[in-house]
Amino acid sequence: MQMVPPDFDRMFGALADHTRRDILRRAIDSEEGVAELATHYPMSFAAVQKHIAVLERAGLVTKHQVGRRKVVRSNVEGLRVARRLLGQYEELWRGRIDRMTQLVNEYTREADQ
Amino acid sequence: MTVKAVRKDPHDLSMTLDADFDATPERVWQLWADPRQLERWWGPPTYPATITRHDLTPGGRVEYHMTGPNGDQPHAYWDVQEVDPPHSLVVRDGFANEDGSVNREMPSNEFRVTIEEVSVGRTRMSIVSTFPSTEAMEQLLAMGMEQGLTEAVGQIDAILAEDDEEPRQDRP
Numbered sequence: 077m078q079m080v081p082p083d084f085d086r087m088f089g090a091l092a093d094h095t096r097r098d099i100l101r102r103a104i105d106s107e108e109g110v111a112e113l114a115t116h117y118p119m120s121f122a123a124v125q126k127h128i129a130v131l132e133r134a135g136l137v138t139k140h141q142v143g144r145r146k147v148v149r150s151n152v153e154g155l156r157v158a159r160r161l162l163g164q165y166e167e168l169w170r171g172r173i174d175r176m177t178q179l180v181n182e183y184t185r186e187a188d189q
Numbered sequence: 190m191t192v193k194a195v196r197k198d199p200h201d202l203s204m205t206l207d208a209d210f211d212a213t214p215e216r217v218w219q220l221w222a223d224p225r226q227l228e229r230w231w232g233p234p235t236y237p238a239t240i241t242r243h244d245l246t247p248g249g250r251v252e253y254h255m256t257g258p259n260g261d262q263p264h265a266y267w268d269v270q271e272v273d274p275p276h277s278l279v280v281r282d283g284f285a286n287e288d289g290s291v292n293r294e295m296p297s298n299e300f301r302v303t304i305e306e307v308s309v310g311r312t313r314m315s316i317v318s319t320f321p322s323t324e325a326m327e328q329l330l331a332m333g334m335e336q337g338l339t340e341a342v343g344q345i346d347a348i349l350a351e352d353d354e355e356p357r358q359d360r361p
Contacts, residue, residue, distance in 0.1 A: 088202060088320075091202065092202070162197040162202075162204060163197070165197075165204055165318070166195050166197060166204060166206070168233075169204070169206050169316060169318075170192055170206075171233055172230050172231065173191055173192050173206070173208045174191070175229065175230035176208075176210070176217075176220050176230045177191045177208075177210060178230075179220060179226060179229055179230055180210050180211070180212045180216060180217070180220070181211075183216070
């Protein structure tokens with residue numbers, strides 16, 4: 077059995093929280109700093125900062141110095157990996173459906189004979 | 190095209206897949222209820238499954254292992270949560286130790302199977318697979334990824350092998 081790099085674990089852990097998904101969506105659309113992001117949520121600045129730190133450790137966002145402020149940018153590549161993994165999972169099931177179809181057709185032919 | 194629709198949500202980490210079969214719901218149900226049929230489709234050609242226990246009743250258990258191209262044999266199990274033949278099935282699929290006991294260090298995920306007749310002789314099967322924990326998502330997908338790759342390799346082998354056969358007659 078093949079183990080995956082720990083980055084995937086962190087990434088899916090980060091995506092399992094609603095607020096963090098929302099922060100990530102905002103980071104994709106616009107370049108806001110931590111203080112600006114914090115105004116969107118009914119929670120403390122420190123709590124939002126923690127959420128951003130989780131996203132950062134998961135490789136989903138990065139902070140960049142722009143002038144005097146630090147902006148949070150999404151790492152689209154990270155999400156691309158999530159989509160790719162789900163795509164692989166889909167392929168696994170498509171393979172199963174193909175084999176099920178073969179099996180059903182096989183039995184139908186036997187029944188017709 | 191047998192697979193009618195697939196919905197994937199990278200944020201909620203879930204997948205829904207609908208497939209149609211030219212068969213009755215009872216026939217499609219047999220693919221799950223008969224262990225000899227189940228082991229013919231659950232694992233990819235290069236990772237066949239062997240079912241060693243098959244109790245498809247609520248609270249029942251299905252035990253199986255898969256045999257990889259290098260002789261590796263991951264053991265796994267289903268905990269059967271809900272069964273309503275021939276219409277629905279809910280199982281938790283997880284990894285087991287070689288003696289069949291639950292491997293708690295490895296993840297599990299739950300999937301729901303719904304089978305319904307959409308017209309005479311045509312049946313739709315829906316699979317809803319959800320990943321409740323982050324570990325389950327990551328590791329089960331890793332497993333699927335590896336299987337997907339070995340399966341693709343197996344199919345390439347099969348296609349190449351066809352060239353070695355005698356000239357074929359045209360097939361319908």
